[in-house]
Amino acid sequence: MRKSIKKVLALGITAVMALSLAACGGGTSGSTRTDGADKGAAPDSAAAGGGYSGKTLSIGIWGGNDQESAAINQVKADFEAKTGAKVEVKVYTDYNTQIQADFIAGTAPDAFYIDAIMFPFYSGLEVLEPLDPVEMGTDAYYENLLSAFTAEDGTVYCIPKDVSTLATYYNIGLLESVGVSPDDIPASLEDYKDFLVDLQGKLDEKYGKGQVAAMTYNQDLARNIYILEAGGYSVSDDNGNARLSSDGVVDNMQFMVDLALTGAWKTPTDLGLGWNGEAFGVGKAAIMEEGNWVYTTLKNDYSDIRFGVKGMPTYKGTQYSMSFTVGWGVSSVSKEKDLAREWIRYAAGEEGMKTWCTGAGCLPSRADVATAMDVESDPVWKVHSDMINVALPWQKGTTIDIINSAYKNFIPAAFKGEQSPKEVLEQIDKQANSEIANAM
Secondary structure, eight states: OHHHHHHHHHHHHHHHHHHHHHHTTTTTGGGSOSSOOOTTSOOOHHHHTSSOTTOEEEEEEEOOOHHHHHHHHHHHHHHHHHHOOEEEEEEESSHHHHHHHHHHHTOOOSEEEEEGGGHHHHHTTTOBOOBOHHHHTGGGBOHHHHGGGBOTTSOBOEEEEEEEEEEEEEEHHHHHHTTOOGGGSOSBGGGHHHHHHHHHHHHHHHHOTTTSEEEEOOOSHHHHHHHHTTTTOOSBOTTSOBOTTSHHHHHHHHHHHHHHTTTSEEOTGGGTOSSHHHHHHTTSEEEEEEETHHHHHHHHHOTTOOEEEEOOOEETTEEOEEEEEEEEEEBTTOSOHHHHHHHHHHHTSHHHHHHHHHHHTOBOSBHHHHHHTTGGGSHHHHHHHHGGGGEEESOOTTTHHHHHHHHHHHHHHHHTTSSOHHHHHHHHHHHHHHHHHHHO
């Protein structure tokens, strides 16, 4: 489906761009700087704040919780006060569908969110304006996050606005109640099986069989891919076709299946609950791997839970985490490209990012903001921040969402022991590759 959408978008956007370029006299007026700075040079603060009074910038975002809404509104207000510009915020309810329609219609916002997983798709449509690394100060951002928005030819198209990582959470009270110390949690995933089986036995004896899980997990590629690809394997080939049934991926899947079949590694659904944070919060799971977004939930909704956080375990000798990051991009047909870049320099700069991340409960995507926020003083934030450097961005070509959909359809049969990992992964490959071929 994605490739067919891409064809429609490409045709529609090409027509829109042709009209826009003609209207702009070759497309140069929208990209000429108005602050007097030389191209490629980072503007000084005085120049950055001038020349925008009376101008209007449109930005596109998806809806968030009350904290996120308040944070983006504060960044907006601060930017308007500094620049004299007016910022109009367009909140999408079905982001990718609606913004693609806006791309075709030529009504896309001047600056907008791009999720890392969607970047390979959008970067091939010519809807994003290339960004100058010096002008945007890209050296300030964590390299592996910036790389998620950098094309193969080295062109930077988006600036990461924040990041979330996975870490290991443990319920101190549950562990102590069965005589287990947090220090007993293994450092390597290979050692988890014996540990979790032992812990599950103690929990069953204390609370009743199956009442409390030793650990919860997710049956989703966004959570499983770092295990499946460990050792240099890949769930897809260079053309984007699924190849989960290759021997190395199958071996890694067998490891996860063996862990699940012990009964000590359960999904939240197995416990009759919606997600890891809920299972952990109500005391139904002793350990979970979760993103830093759960921290606010635990503090606000489950404040009676005593918990600790540690880094992710190693697997095959390497420590992995997953990172989930979103960038700010500029529309290639925007008539306010200078102002859009100014917005990104502020919103993803030291001041704006600190306001956003502090208010929204996100991790900053640059070290100087982490320092300004004193992230290291909070043990939970520190662990998640430390995971950034070992995290793999959730991104893999233009077909990964198709592959992931097939994965979620078939993988439960493997984890339940109803079919072998090889059989299930072959079915995933077959369905995903059929959909990929039909979309071309």
